[in-house]
Amino acid sequence: MKAIVQRVTKASVSVDGELVSEIKRGLCIFLGISKDDKIEDVNYMAQKVLSIRLFDDEDEKRWMKSVKDLSLELLCISQFTLYHTWKGNKPDFRQAMPTEDSKKLYQAFLERVKTLHKPELVKDGIFGKVRSVLIENDGPVTVEIVSPLKDTKDKAELEEDEK
Template sequence: MKAIIQRVTQASVTVGEQQISSIGRGLCVLLGISTEDTQKDVDYMVRKILSLRVFEDEAGRPWAKSVVDRELEVLCVSQFTLQCVLKGNKPDFHRAMPAEHAQPFYSAMLERMREAYTPERIKDGQFGAYMQVHIQNDGPVTIELDSPSAPSDPKQLAKQEKQQQRKEKTRTKGASEAAREKAASRARQDPSASSGAEGDVSSERDP
């Protein structure tokens, strides 16, 4: 799981013309869920997000207090594009958890966060909707966070991308072989069938 955490003076989510969530000072968290994520990742991310010390204390010392310490709000927005892998210049999202599984997973994570903090201080966007997310970054302060199972090492990411490309080539090759086998099967069943240039050349040679 990947999160982009921003310290904000205010943030809101609008769907169409309707504002569905808003917070004052606190954290805006963009969450990207991968196909590899488990409850272990949820527990890690919830603990880190709520414990991250990005706020000043009463004496004005920076990096001293968490959102919980300051009793501030958190706005979470599901964002599958954080699991993007580039193929040339085209984004590929095969690492993102499919929506039918990601929605209950994401809802369970929000519930876990509410249990660990104050429920009314955890706000949400609208899963799967086309949202306008308005963020007023405070600082600016932006922190990228990966759960333990997330492949953050560049070599590991490159390895996974190559594995995915090999899988795609194998599927393409398999489809081509299946098409050739199907064509050969039709030819065996109907020897008089002619297709392509070879048949035309053969016809010209016959008296």
């Protein structure tokens, strides 16, 4: 599982010109689900997204507070294109999980984030639709989070720990 996380002053998602969701200050999360992802990846990503410290504290000390610490909003958007490879100049999405299975894990991610945070602060777009996303990036701050089982180095370390 992979997430591109952007710190935003505001963000919104529309489908066919209709506003679906919007947030003020918080995080916009583009979530990619690979064909190998499991519920353990969902749990890891939900916890990580809520705990990363991308915000200043009350004394303006940088990188001290998380979205959860400050009770900020999240806009979550599924994005299978994060799991692409290149076939010449054309993207190939065979590493992405098929739609129906992916939808289940995406919904599980949303539910887990809502359980760990305040449900009313967690918004999302419509799964599987072509969406228009407007983001006012704050900073700009954009980071990538990858479930440890997908990172070759971490996977090797985990396997070594199991021995």
